[in-house]
Amino acid sequence: MNEVVRALRTIRGQWAALLLAIETPPADHWPPRQLAHTMRQGDDEQLVEDRAPLVLREHPAPLNLAALDTGRAVERLIFDLADTLAAAVQRTEPGDPRAWECADPSAPDSHRAAGSRRHGLHWACVWVEGRVLDEDTAPERELDGALAPPPFEVLPLHLLHEARRTVRIAEARVLRALGLDRRETPLPEPCPWCGDELTLHSAPDGPPSVTCSGGRECTAPAPLNSRERARVWEWDDLPELIAALGVDFTTAV
Ligand SMILES: [Zn+2]
Known part of the structure; x- marks a missing residue:
């Protein structure tokens, strides 16, 4: 898949988790947020419905300021990118729902001002994805049969580079805020089966895993890794x- 599209979809896919993180006290990366969310799916589903941008929301008492900063910065990056791409390639007719409206600070109400x-x-990520994929760049047949110019021009190469750079920065910020960037974190508790050290492995492109360095000596009912040095x-x-460790999931997010 196109690298920019993949990063945009990661941002969209993790956005509900970031919104939830803003309303949750900062936590260690253990147990993994994704797992806690899987066990509390109701929360995420509600948040996915609530798509108002952070810039238009009240945050009377965010519990995780770092996550809020990240969320606002990522919105700014993607919204500004959409402004730039629209200025360069958008040729939509008035009223076309595919159009990206730039913010207009002089508008009389805050919603119109936000464009x-x-x-x-x-929506901004979906719109940028459409431009990166050169969607709607062919002439369109109107009701009277005449050909209308395409609503968007093909994205020039320098803007494709700009989109890739911006989207990757935004993706990295979201993943880092959620502890999903590539990292290895020793767990506070030893292995319940052999007492050796446990390590959490997280990566942006897949779910986390845990290894026990006890390897063959460890009696845990988990398979050995390919080099047979660790249980995985x-x-x-x-x-x-997590059950064996006795970690309480109802509070750990
Ligand atoms: Zn072990």
């Missing part, structure tokens, strides 16, 4: 490890 930003980050709990097995 398309009022639809939130999801992949995503599906993590609940079993």
Whole structure:
């Protein structure tokens, strides 16, 4: 898949988790947020429905200021990118729902002043994806049969580079804020089966896993890794490890 499209979809896919993180006290990366969310799916579903941009929301008492800063910075990056791309390639007729409306600070009410930003980050990511994929760049047949000029021009190469740079920065910020960037974190508790050290492995392109350095000596009911030096709990097995460790998921997010 196109690298920019993949990063845009990661941002959209993790956005609900970031919104939830803003309303949650900062936590260690253990247990993994994704797993806690899987076990509390109702919360995420509600948040996905709530797509108002952070810039238009009240945050009377955010519990995680770092996550809020990240969210606002990522919105700014993507919204500004959409402004830039629209200025360069958008040729839509008035009233076309595919148009990106730039913010207009002189508008009489805050929603109109926000332009398309009022639809939130999801929509902005989808719109940018359309430009990166050169969607709607062919002439369109109108009702009277005449050909109308395309609503968008093909994105020039320098703006494709600009989009790639901006989107990757935004993606990295979201993943870092959620502890999903590539990292290895020693867990506070030792292995319940052998007492050796446990390590959490997280990466942006997949779910986290945990390894025990006890390897063959460890009696845990988890497979050995390919070099047989460590026991590995992949995503599906993590609940079993967490149960053995006695971690309370109802408070840990
Ligand atoms: Zn072990």
